[in-house]
Amino acid sequence: MMLPLADARMVRRWLRDVASRKRGDFAVMLTLFVLASLLGLVGPRLLGVLVDAVAAGRRPPVDVLAAVFLAVLLAQAALRRWAHVRATRFGEHLLATARADFTEHVLRLPIGTVEEAGTGDLLSRATSDVDRIEYAARYAAPEILTSSIAVVLTVAAMLVTSPLLTLGMLVSVPLLMLTTRWYWRRANPVLERMLAAWGDVQASATETVTGARTVEALGLADRRVAHNDRALRAAVATEHAHRSLLARWLPTLDLAYLLPVAAVLAIGGLAYRSGLAGLGDITAVTLYLLAMSAPLVELLAWVEELQVGSVGLRRILGVRRVRPARDGARVTPSGRDVQLRDVRFAYRDGHDVLHGIDLDIGAGERLMVIGPSGSGKSTLARLLAGLAEPRSGTISLGGVDLRCWPHDQLRGEVLLLTQEHHVFAATVRENLMANGDDFRLHDVLAVVGADDWVRSLPEGLDTRLGPGAVSVSPAVAQQLALARVLLADPPVVVLDEATAAMDNGAARQAERSVAAALAGRTVISIAHRLDAARDADRILVLDDGRIAALGTYDELVAEGGSYARVLASHDSPVR
């Protein structure tokens, strides 16, 4: 699944919003562009005056006219530069807003959506698409604005000079409209595919780099190279498709610009003979037309960049169309008991991996979930933490369906800790994400067995971790993640093989200490080590997405059967 794209209306509304937040700056920038373009119109008019004077046998003040011409040119250059500086500043504002908006919305995306879309799509939106709109906002938009204003004002000046001669421009209108419509209709879908294809290239490369060890261990290098090549070829094919559209569209524009010059000269000749237009007017209008070529060429050169940028913006704003993780009014639960009723879940339609789970977990209970690999333990953990929703059936906490809990409130109640931990490139203290004083932090670190390690670091809690700083082993990353949970202290904790990366002794020690620290909390732990089975209030055995057994340790052992034997032997892991 790919994340959606924003539609043109959403983009327009967003641009209007951003512009209105800087209304003053926007107005100043527009005024500067208009003034610069107005000054650009003075030159042809002056030459028209000159021609009229010569035709009438008068001696025009050439020196004065030349001085005025030069002054106008200088003033125009200064205004244009000033306008560009303002436009660049406005572009920065636009870019900063797009980035902030994107980050804000991404952080609120439901984790299930992110997982389905894959990080590649998000990553390319956050990096290469932002680069594209940065280029469009900084360079293309100001150039296009200047050129469009210049074109509009030049046409206005032509109309004021001679409406009759300006009619000559009309010859290109049908050609322009038809070819431009033809191009735009085809270019947008091609650009959408192009940006998505470059996203795939980035995703493929990122995946290869992050999974480099696996690639090396399994000898997958050739396959990964072939995969990257395929993604690259697909992206290049879309680039070609876009270039070939441009190659067909651009020559028609050249024609659309040359035809009016011929038409104006033809109309001008006839009008001059019948006394409807003077030589000065014909000169001025022809010069206006020729002067329009520069902004038109600029416009065309940049419009492609702007179009790419606008598709980039549609991709960036597209994340807004995903329904954010629930937020809304806080709910009032009655207690903390967890109830599952006929819970079914499928990753793919028609392939349930949980088949009607009914379960009551009392507040403060310690439930251990065991079962063979693929029996649905991790899936159950994710559902219990509200990270995924059942296909049918309900899961409630304190009598309130998890679907009704606002995201933030639920995170304060239930935390899931899995084997995958992220250590942020930040200090130990920042990684713990808690405001507790140092005593409390050290206490908790001692509980998870990481205090000695932190105290051995050069700057203790203020030591930076992560790439380029102190590297963290998977076992320590797990200890830090456990510490984070203890500091957050939620009433319900779901631990999904949360100590798998630690060696047996450290894991046993950490599990005991964490269990003691979490006394009174509801703890649902998915375990591959069964040493702690006796400590659990009840044990749930899952098999092929169904509850195979549920009871206390003694009850399960008394029942007999394969699980009882494994439990009784304690040392053979059940997965």
Ligand SMILES: Nc1ncnc2c1ncn2[C@@H]1O[C@H](COP(=O)(O)OP(=O)(O)OP(=O)(O)O)[C@@H](O)[C@H]1O
């Ligand atoms: N993201 C996914 N997409 C599709 N199928 C999935 C996904 N995650 C798990 N499954 C499938 O769902 C079933 C249950 O998987 P789950 O990971 O919940 O089992 P588990 O008991 O936790 O296994 P393990 O002990 O190996 O982690 C398995 O058949 C698995 O292949």
